């Protein structure tokens with residue numbers, strides 16, 4: 106049996122802008138995972154703790170995929186993409202039947218908590234199938250295959266794929282969004298085996314070191330955010346806000362510089378600037394962003410003079426803060442609990458990406 110652990114993510118900087126070509130963002134993989142177990146079997150069967158069981162009877166994936174419910178579309182797109190890729194390979198290995206189990210620790214009581222479970226599920230599915238068929242792959246190939254699969258699903262196709270970047274690379278990633286139009290055009294006539302090898306216009310994806318004495322603190326608002334509906338609203342805006350894109354890009358760059366120079370005061374300053382920018386942008390675009398819990402979260406940062414911000418699309422999910430180790434005994438976490446914000450004991454995941462076991 107093969108076992109894989111794929112990390113979830115939290116956005117550090119670059120939200121919303123990150124969905125546009127060449128825009129930078131910084132995403133942290135966190136040490137909470139989705140676990141995959143894959144083993145040889147007589148038939149193909151997938152068991153998910155979230156969705157139940159999915160069976161394919163004659164071992165040919167493509168023609169017999171039928172939706173049991175909408176949520177299986179992600180798994181279906183992953184299976185189809187893997188199958189297309191396998192067939193494209195020179196000396197393509199035979200498709201082998203398998204049982205795959207998926208157990209997620211990125212949800213709480215079956216509810217999403219904004220830790221990027223869709224990206225981690227796709228990355229884990231593709232990595233499990235590649236490993237199981239003994240097809241060697243790099244982190245960037247895994248990112249590209251999982252991205253190609255998600256682009257097939259309208260609901261996920263306009264996201265930044267920052268969660269996919271974090272799930273495939275682990276650690277802290279510095280990421281520029283690829284040109285989606287170019288990829289979609291290439292998908293119409295290029296072989297997948299080639300498309301995952303060649304450079305993608307504008308794509309930048311690399312791990313960046315993060316100071317070990319800057320401790321991540323995460324506050325969960327206990328209400329799930331609907332990131333997708335915010336992205337749909339954004340897509341309906343006819344004009345791109347060039348000022349916002351430029352300002353976001355400049356600030357993400359300044360944040361990565363502060364991190365690489367271990368400059369705590371710049372880090373705090375630039376995080377608060379990008380938070381203000383996001384508040385202005387979401388207001389102007391009429392996107393739901395601050396909730397009472399997130400406002401209380403931001404007030405707590407000011408009160409304790411700590412760097413931090415809302416992580417991701419807002420309107421629920423998580424806030425992130427950082428403290429310098431050795432940390433003074435702040436009653437920050439007690440303050441959060443009093444406001445209904447649940448501290449989540451999360452750390453940045455190691456940069457090795459997925460961990461494999463037998």
Ligand SMILES: Nc1ncnc2c1ncn2[C@@H]1O[C@H](COP(=O)(O)OP(=O)(O)OP(=O)(O)O)[C@@H](O)[C@H]1O
Nearest residue numbers: 153155176179207209217219220221222223226332
């Ligand atoms: N355990 C799982 N088994 C199978 N599919 C899963 C599992 N967990 C998540 N998924 C897939 O991911 C989808 C959830 O994606 P969604 O974008 O709503 O949440 P998220 O990625 O966790 O949140 P966010 O984008 O805010 O970080 C589910 O509908 C399903 O398709």
Ligand SMILES: C[C@@](O)(CCOP(=O)(O)O)CC(=O)O
Nearest residue numbers: 120121123264265332417418
């Ligand atoms: C708003 C956005 O930039 C970040 C969403 O982050 P989250 O899924 O809410 O953690 C969307 C995206 O990057 O796909």
